[in-house]
Amino acid sequence: MHKVTWFIDWIWSRIKGYPPPALAGMRLQSPDAQDNALMMQFFTWESRHPTMSWWRHFEEEVPQLAELGVTQIWLPPPNKAMVKTGQGYDAYDLWDLGEFYQKGTVATRWGTKDELVRAVETAKAHGIDVLIDAILNHKMGGDRIESFMAVPVDPKNRLRDLTPPREIEGWTAFDFSGRQGKYSSLKWTQEHFTGLDWDHRKRLKGIYRIVGGSHKGWSRFVDSENGNYDYLLGIDVNILAIDLFTHRFIDAHNQIDHRHLAVREDLLEWGRWVLQTTGATGFRLDAIKHMDRYFLLDFLRHVRKSAGREDLFAVAEYWSGNLKQIKPYIYAFQGLVTFFDVPLHQRFHQASKAGPRFDMRTVFDNTVLKFRPGDAVTFVDNHDTVDLMSRQTLESWVGNSFKLQAYALILLRGEGHPCVFYGDIYPNDECYNERIARGVRRLMEARKRFAYGERVDYFSARNCIGFVRMGDAAHKGCAVLVSNADPVNGSKGRIKMNVGARNGGTLYHSIMNSSEHVDVSPDGWGIFTCPPGHVQVWVRSDAFL
Known part of the structure; x- marks a missing residue:
């Protein structure tokens, strides 16, 4: 059914036309700025500073970033993770920004709430906006086990049931006892999720659709990959963590049901609250192909209205190198969100692999930048593309032989909204190259000082x-x-x-x-x-x- 709906939307887009490009209506920098706008992702996957919190590190770097021409910073998820060192993508409690003792710590991997707020204030004083990485797709690290009915489904076709419904156990109860109802009184249970990937009773990994009661099954308004992509992680890429206090396995992933009224109200209010609390001005939306698109539209509209930000900046991660798969999303989101240009990143990756065999004249073919430059957030690499043996899912690193060429093409041509990666300009253990860092900084300077006009x-x-x-x-x-x-x-x-x-x-x-x-x-x-x-x-x- 969802494929039919997408097809109807696509036909309507051909008749009615696409909405105005998103970037033109969004805040890319402070209103009094005179130079080109520029985004930067200020973290890598393994980021840790040896002597201070990450938020303090960011605050200290703000003046230099402003000199380099950075006008927006995409920070890592600020929410409490399921483990002390979690990056935040393993989201436990969105309402805990490093304020409450939960999961064995007050601070998140990145620091405390007070440090975050102070860093954002410093950034604003230097003309730099901050973007919150919003993890609205899933929750991890439940506090208690619940029993309920579920159906195991085929990981490669989530519309195909493997067995009749049976009772399983899952870590689906989230009490947030350390927060004690501050900011939000919602305690999550299995009724707030569509599926999970761990049957604790039988100690079996898999993909389980929760059934019975008020459950409505998978959302129809998600990507059609694997039949239905409501559920993100799968049996082959599941990561289980060990709780160091109870020495038990924790269910790694509970998929949020965005149609549940209490869930919707909680997440919509969180969107307004997190901007107001931190002083941030926009969002990076994680994993949108797995979320009900009508919920995301409501989320963006609600935050724009409730926060008084009709120019709210939002960029979505829809990970696909196929422009045809992204086009319906561009239409569906009606100019309320921009898209990371994954097809362009993939072209850069291909060019770095092919060397002189790659025809430079075709570098922009079949990219969001060429199709709709006003909807494209361009990038060369990010935390997911680094070649780490433990995380191969999205590995598509742009090699050093083509890295500066790629940055020149996104920073100096004047189309799209470019994003520079922390790993390419700051020393780190994952991907740093001094020559590349020096070159990228020169290109950033060139963007700020010279790349203007026709x-x-x-x-x-x-x-x-x-x-x-x-x-x-x-x-x-x-x-x-x-x-x-x-x-x-x-x-x-x-x-x-x-x-x-x-x-x-x-x-x-x-x-x-x-x-x-x-x-x-x-x-x-x-x-x-x-x-x-x-x-x-x-x-x-x-x-x-």
Whole structure:
């Protein structure tokens, strides 16, 4: 049935047309900002600071981030996790931001509520907005076992029952005893979930749809992958944690039923409360393909109205490299949410694997950026794409041979809303490369100072493409070349580009470790070069001083 509904929506979109692009109506930076907007993801999966909390670390870095041109920070989930060191995606209590003693700790992995609020205040004082990572899909680490009826389903087709209903046990009771009803009085039980992945009675992993009572089954308004993607995790990717206090296994995942009235009221109010409490200005929405889309629409509308933020920024994680699967979601969300451009990230990943065999002229094909640039949040990598042996699900790391090329393409072209990854510019144990970090910082500086005005593309060569930003009244613009030629045996890229008559008769030089100069003719033409397999950003010599 949900496939039919999606099809009707898609046909209607072809008749009625898409809503206005989302980015145009959203707050990307403080209203008085003059420079380009820029998002940054301020964490990696394993982020820990050796001497201070993560929120304190963020607060100390704020001035430098503002200098680099960052206007938005996506922070990790601030809620209490199911274990002390949990990143927050293992969400236990959304209403506990590091304020109550629960799960063996007051602070979350990232710090206390007071530290978070203080860090957000510091960011706002420097013109940086903060985004809350909202984990609205599931709960983990239940406090008590309950018995109820459930049906095991096929992990590859969740619409196919494997056995008749039977009684199972699950860790589905959430009492939040440490919070004692402050902020929210709702105590969660099995009636608030659609499914789970652990039968504690038989100690069996699987996917179980809860039945009986008021349960309505899986939501029909979710992605159709695996038949019905209401349930996120599965038998092959389930992670079980051990409670260090009771030495028992904890059910890793209880799927929230967003149609339940009490659940809806609790989550809708949390959206308003968390923005008001922290001072944040928007959301990153986790795992939207697994959530009822009508609930998400209600969530966004409610928060906009109740928080008085009609320009609320929201970006959704719909993880698919297939643009065709994302298009119906773009229409369905009616301009209330932007989308991480996973297809573009996948193109970057492919380019880094293929080397010179990849045709640079096709790099934007079948991406959200090319289809609807006003709905695209572009990125190169994030916490899920890092190549860690323990987390291979989404591994698609963009290799160092193409990393700076990818950043140049999202930071300097002027389309979409780019997001820089903490792991690419700060030392860390997962993915840091000093050369890459130095280059990304230079590109961020170029975005802040030079990447303005009309763009003209020069996409004629397979292994070297270029574009010019003409500048505006306050900025003189730049010329950019991106090459994926073989760094050892490849040829230097050479593209004749026009930087505009007002820049005619001037001298350009590169900000990317080059002593070369380009003489621009009186009518604005110059021959710009790039070493094979590198990036060059050319700017007027007098603008760089």
